[in-house]
Amino acid sequence: MWCNREVPNSIPPANAQPSTQPSFSPLYQQIKTLLVRSLQGGEWRPGAAIPSEMELAARFKVSQGTVRKAIDEMAAENLLVRRQGKGTFVATHAEDKTKYRFLRLTPDEGGPAGMQRRLLDCRRMRAPADVAQALALQAGELAVQVRRLLLAGEQPVVLDDIWLPGSLFQGLTAEHLNTHRGPMYGLFEVDFGVRMIRAEEKIRALAAAPEEAELLALPPGHPLLSVERLSFTYGDRPVEWRRGLYSTASHHYRNELS
Amino acid sequence: MWCNREVPNSIPPANAQPSTQPSFSPLYQQIKTLLVRSLQGGEWRPGAAIPSEMELAARFKVSQGTVRKAIDEMAAENLLVRRQGKGTFVATHAEDKTKYRFLRLTPDEGGPAGMQRRLLDCRRMRAPADVAQALALQAGELAVQVRRLLLAGEQPVVLDDIWLPGSLFQGLTAEHLNTHRGPMYGLFEVDFGVRMIRAEEKIRALAAAPEEAELLALPPGHPLLSVERLSFTYGDRPVEWRRGLYSTASHHYRNELS
């Protein structure tokens, strides 16, 4: 048994430049990049297990510890889920225990309760300029607009206005959305191969316009939370823009600062 | 040189029970607990360096890697800050590069700009029941109430109503607050030894009451963001309750979902 070895990295450092900017990229970061690329390319479907740490270590010719560090970071970013004794799995919205990972609206009393959906609209049309820009749509490319209500019991609570790139969501119809059970982001994964990784939200207060007020069963001018969300998939590619109008009479938007 | 050793942990496992609930606590978690306790006890002041990984490893009789993992987690929780080549430091609000870690209000255009403070009020009084409960105040214990405005240029943007446990903030006066430069949480650290670790916020939309509207230079009834914040120090102890009313005409509350 030998304890000391001085074998250098089997993978040559990706940046052997003498003194340029990027300066250095650790092995585990390179591994991580390769893994993300595999996720992006669909090598492993959402919910499926990826190879074991030992297998990946062998594949990439690095030690288990290095693979481990790469996976650790990806798990911290919610790209992967580790389950001791079972394996490491591609994160998915379809069967997420932590449901409502992206819906931060919570009843003032009691835990997060399920909400009913009511689809209002689903059609393909040209997106407004700001939305088109946010989604980086090609000139003339159509978008899918979805409008819907979320109800807590009988009470409408959320009015969502959702825009998706037409090219990615070819077969999306009202029928499709109405038939589907479970989170919408789950449907996006399973039927369109689009997985939402992270999102940025901008929150404002505004007065309800007449049409919005009616849909939310509130008097016109009633204060609402406006939540604009831009969602990204792998590679920081924007793939959804939405604006939610939240009625905060009996609910609030919860957030954790740290 | 020996490569195999079977010396058990020098620190006996904190839970040697045969089969009870807690089931297991890894060494690095125990180290972490000890480190947090040292922070809490003020062994190292905010901004100061903690001992090196090697020193800590020696002190706790574990390997550097184990200390490392403990510190990694604490850095991820913003308790510590690592600086390569220099050391590991106790996180502080006083000199935070990432200023406004807790203020999520951002101008619609341009990067986060500094805001002016205007103190309205600072007095000791009995807290409303809900605040007293949130802060776990003793029966009859007084609280410090601070009211203030934040202004972007000439425009008032935030009206804050802040409540602090009187016992922890004995010497806090308006003079004190007015003299101080830099983030208020920095003052809390330096002058009162109270460090804010994390916070929970509840966000709602509401209509401005007359007095609030006047202070924010808005018409009464104008929609505002109401941001209730409960802040915690070490050991999840609540030490501040505040409600901010945000004018979102030219600003928004930004949030990142992941």
Added chain:
DNA sequence: GAGTGGTCTAGACCACCAC
């Protein structure tokens, strides 16, 4: 050059899970 954190390795052992 000395000291710090950062990376990487190899190997042992433990806890959990499924068959």
Added chain:
DNA sequence: TGGTGGTCTAGACCACTCA
């Protein structure tokens, strides 16, 4: 019982900082 992730160790070497 075998495979998976989880913990822990020891040691080598690298990158960064500062005197």
